[in-house]
Amino acid sequence: xHPPSSPDLETLARVREPLVLDLPLAPTQAGSGRARRVELxxxxxxxxxxRGFTQAHGVRFPYVVGSxxxxxxxxxxxxAAAEVGxxxxxxxxxxxxxxxxxxxxxxxxxxxxxxxxxGANLIHSPNEPELEAKVADLxxxxxxxxxxxxxxxxxxxxxxxxxxxxxSVDANGAIVRxxxxxxxxxxxxxxxxxxxxxxEATLRALVAAGQLSAREAxxxxxxxxxxxxxxxxxxxxxxxxxxxxxxxxxxxxxxDRLEAEHGYPGAIRVGAAxxxxxxxxxxxxxxxxxxxxxxxxxxxxxxxxxxSDVSRELLAGAGLADVAMAxxxxxxEQGVKLQVLSRGTMFAVRANRLYRAYHEHESVEAIPEAExxxxxxxxFKAPIDTIWRETAAFWQQRDPAQLARAEADxxxxxxxxxxxxxxxxxxxxxxxxxxxxxxxxxxxxxAMGAFNEWVRGSFLEPPAARGVGQIALNLLxxxxxxxxxxxxxxxxxxxxxAAFDFRPRPLR
Numbered sequence: 001x002h003p004p005s006s007p008d009l010e011t012l013a014r015v016r017e018p019l020v021l022d023l024p025l026a027p028t029q030a031g032s033g034r035a036r037r038v039e040l041x042x043x044x045x046x047x048x049x050x051r052g053f054t055q056a057h058g059v060r061f062p063y064v065v066g067s068x069x070x071x072x073x074x075x076x077x078x079x080a081a082a083e084v085g086x087x088x089x090x091x092x093x094x095x096x097x098x099x100x101x102x103x104x105x106x107x108x109x110x111x112x113x114x115x116x117x118x119g120a121n122l123i124h125s126p127n128e129p130e131l132e133a134k135v136a137d138l139x140x141x142x143x144x145x146x147x148x149x150x151x152x153x154x155x156x157x158x159x160x161x162x163x164x165x166x167x168s169v170d171a172n173g174a175i176v177r178x179x180x181x182x183x184x185x186x187x188x189x190x191x192x193x194x195x196x197x198x199x200e201a202t203l204r205a206l207v208a209a210g211q212l213s214a215r216e217a218x219x220x221x222x223x224x225x226x227x228x229x230x231x232x233x234x235x236x237x238x239x240x241x242x243x244x245x246x247x248x249x250x251x252x253x254x255x256d257r258l259e260a261e262h263g264y265p266g267a268i269r270v271g272a273a274x275x276x277x278x279x280x281x282x283x284x285x286x287x288x289x290x291x292x293x294x295x296x297x298x299x300x301x302x303x304x305x306x307x308s309d310v311s312r313e314l315l316a317g318a319g320l321a322d323v324a325m326a327x328x329x330x331x332x333e334q335g336v337k338l339q340v341l342s343r344g345t346m347f348a349v350r351a352n353r354l355y356r357a358y359h360e361h362e363s364v365e366a367i368p369e370a371e372x373x374x375x376x377x378x379x380f381k382a383p384i385d386t387i388w389r390e391t392a393a394f395w396q397q398r399d400p401a402q403l404a405r406a407e408a409d410x411x412x413x414x415x416x417x418x419x420x421x422x423x424x425x426x427x428x429x430x431x432x433x434x435x436x437x438x439x440x441x442x443x444x445x446x447a448m449g450a451f452n453e454w455v456r457g458s459f460l461e462p463p464a465a466r467g468v469g470q471i472a473l474n475l476l477x478x479x480x481x482x483x484x485x486x487x488x489x490x491x492x493x494x495x496x497x498a499a500f501d502f503r504p505r506p507l508r
Contacts, residue, residue, distance in 0.1 A: 279478025
């Protein structure tokens with residue numbers, strides 16, 4: 001028996017309609033030679049993930065625009081995402097308190113009156129714990145209902161306080177969250193912290209400090225700290241470069257075990273992030289069991305992102321392998337690295353050179369003279385004393401305690417000095433500083449290269465056409481089309497390769 005012929009591609013792509021196919025019976029079935037009718041239900045992009053996610057967050061699609069730091073996930077980007085029905089998080093990481101406060105006020109006044117959902121980022125700041133605490137307090141006071149927690153290796157009182165503030169019980173006795181915490185993790189041991197209830201010792205300390213009520217602490221001990229946990233695979237910025245196909249199933253199994261252990265089945269949704277730059281990747285994430293998907297690198301290239309046009313041009317030229325790991329500014333002393341664009345920039349090479357110097361020497365003065373001159377000439381473009389004055393002025397305004405520590409610890413002074421370059425390089429990319437183009441720090445994962453290949457020859461190829469809404473809608477629509485194609489193939493229908501090649505198109 002020959003396999004049944006495939007439906008035409010136009011019919012196959014009408015995913016919002018049921019698909020009816022007449023298939024021949026197998027030779028072993030009675031009445032061989034007659035046809036059997038198979039009806040496949042509609043495949044809505046809105047329904048690819050966990051509908052509990054869209055209901056809880058008041059969005060149309062199970063899709064998240066990630067919180068790219070330094071305001072790259074800008075107010076404009078988050079507003080544009082909300083307009084098409086996806087959840088976006090403002091990139092507060094790396095910004096001073098006043099800028100975060102201003103952004104929260106703009107988002108609240110723009111989106112809250114229209115009932116559109118949004119959130120903001122709370123990044124773990126081991127070198128600036130006071131800033132982390134102030135930002136968490138701002139989110140609670142300003143009524144930011146959704147927060148993305150990133151770069152946490154362990155829980156801090158700030159993230160626990162945010163998640164438990166406002167907990168209550170409804171008329172049916174169910175615990176109701178006032179604040180939703182979405183944790184980005186890449187390791188099971190970190191995921192466990194967020195999938196379990198808040199630690200009792202932390203809850204007691206927060207109650208003693210008057211930062212939680214006894215009732216809030218009591219309820220916080222009965223539910224997982226985070227309702228949404230994102231498995232962050234090989235992504236731009238901070239990443240452990242984990243493959244999604246290994247990480248996501250592992251975290252799903254961990255979720256199931258912890259829900260059974262603590263007696264709250266169905267309380268945790270696990271999403272997927274990292275490497276999601278094509279409809280095929282998004283469809284695969286949902287097929288693995290993701291409740292939602294989170295995209296990052298591809299949104300950085302969107303016209304609404306808070307990065308310069310020249311940086312968007314560089315991103316649009318990236319290939320799959322045009323990424324590298326480089327020393328991170330926020331956790332430089334710990335040797336933490338992040339993934340950045342390598343094509344068209346020397347940032348990764350120069351950042352890692354600074355970390356080697358930090359690792360090998362106890363102070364700036366201990367660096368051999370020839371090496372110091374090389375750093376001044378090739379990286380700092382100025383005498384080290386000049387750079388230190390700029391660095392000291394920055395920390396005098398942001399956190400004077402860092403300067404006091406630097407006076408007592410030459411190694412810390414060296415770290416602050418080297419972090420000047422790591423911090424400025426991101427700002428140069430954001431502002432498009434022409435004299436520093438070769439030093440641009442642009443966070444980027446392999447998804448960017450895959451996206452560029454997918455959109456080649458389409459309306460999304462020019463950087464000026466890449467709106468965050470069209471990126472989201474095309475990835476989701478394409479994932480639905482590919483999901484439908486796989487359904488048809490799984491019942492024995494031959495499909496041409498073109499059935500799995502959704503091309504970008506303007507969508508509403």
